[in-house]
Amino acid sequence: MHICFGVVFLAASVLHIWLNIKPLMSYFVRKAQDTSKLRTEWIFALAVCGLVFWGALKPFVPFSSLLELNDRIKNSWEKPQQQPPIPHAETLTIAELAKKSDIELDTIIRNLKAAEIETDPSDIFGTIAEQHNLSPNELFEIATGRQIERPASEHNKGGGGSGFGQKTLKQACEEIGIESGKAIEALKAAGVEATGDMRVREMADQNNMRPGQIRQILENL
Template identity: 35%
Template sequence: MHSPTAPRFQWRALTSVLMTLGFALLALSGAMLFLAPPGRVANWTNWTLLGLRKGDWGALHIWFGALFLAMTAVHVYFNRGPLLSYLKNRATRTLGYRAEWAVAAALCAAVFAGIRAGVPPFSSLLAWNEAFKESWDRPAERAPIPHAELLTLAALAQKAGVDPAAANARLTAKGVAGFAPETVVRDLAARANLSAQQVYDIIMTAPSAAGEPRAGQAGGGLGWKTLAQFCADEGLDLAAARARLGAQGLRFEDTQTLRELAVANRQKPYELVELLRTK
């Protein structure tokens, strides 16, 4: 009796399976990136989908794209005979014109030209994708500047109109400690298992009654000064400041802090500070 021989390892089968899996994961990661918010939103809010961040989906897309391309090259090598036969004339069996290749080339050229020209339906799909991505951006959750997570903690506090010492105290009170003012917000957020937006929200929280100074006192930050106090400290004319805010359609009261004024008008405190300081 002949003992059954173990089946030989088939490289063609491996190539086909890897191509299929690579294509499936390439399509999945591509769909996730198609739906993902812009980087300035995703990185600020620590956006995730199916448990993965946008950067994770991007890494998967690149690597499975590379795997798919490599396996496609191997697949073409294994099937070079049939592929070359598609270039041959059916009657003469020599290399020549084939309508299939002409149609394929024409379709690719049409897609390329349509994208470059920005005409429907190519422009429509891209416009819808851009609109969908922008729908993730909510003014109330917007970073003080694009990619603010790349700022140091001290720079972010300065942008927010908060004294770095006050920002440090607020973070420490929330259990976020053991960092330097030069720490990048993204790194700090990752170590604290928070999003950069949550770090910013902690910095912007109202000071406690018995803790750090309140509006207008040293260390409280510009956001906690009233409009009148800010103008007095900056040497600005209060009437001119009122007129400047009114010209922008902003609602305000002299007794409001800049923080309260910003929240009421869906602005950031630093935006109001820059507006008021504009000559």
């Protein structure tokens, strides 16, 4: 932004000088004729400009400290979340995403399944990304086959990089914030036999379900 304003300021300065060239030249000629000695403020201004110029070329305190502070501020800025190339892809279903990206629906589902992400055509793309701690762009890369393995994002570091299906029921309950006892009862009421040490995917496979369906039961408690 400062570059844009700098260009505007420079253009305005050039235009101002061009429109007022005669008065400016007359002023400088008159001042040059009035005195042949350098005034104190001129010398001071020249010294300050020289100091700043040298500090920019060969950084030293306080100029080096200012540059370091600028770098620290820029590095501290949070990087914006990357978005997939299809506008508002996070609001689309998997089926709609396949249509807009000209990729076979079965291919997208197969790519996601290879990354241990279970989906069906009606699932919302953005919801899937959020559930698996991925950005929409990261999930899109996996769905289109451009990336095979799931990236180790900031959200799943320390968790082994596993998805929800790889968690035990106890771990899943801790993540969602519910008691494992209540979860086991709710799953049993839904016809799913489970224990705290069973993995979500194992429970889903035994009952012809998807891990996302198990999660939905738990989140509804």
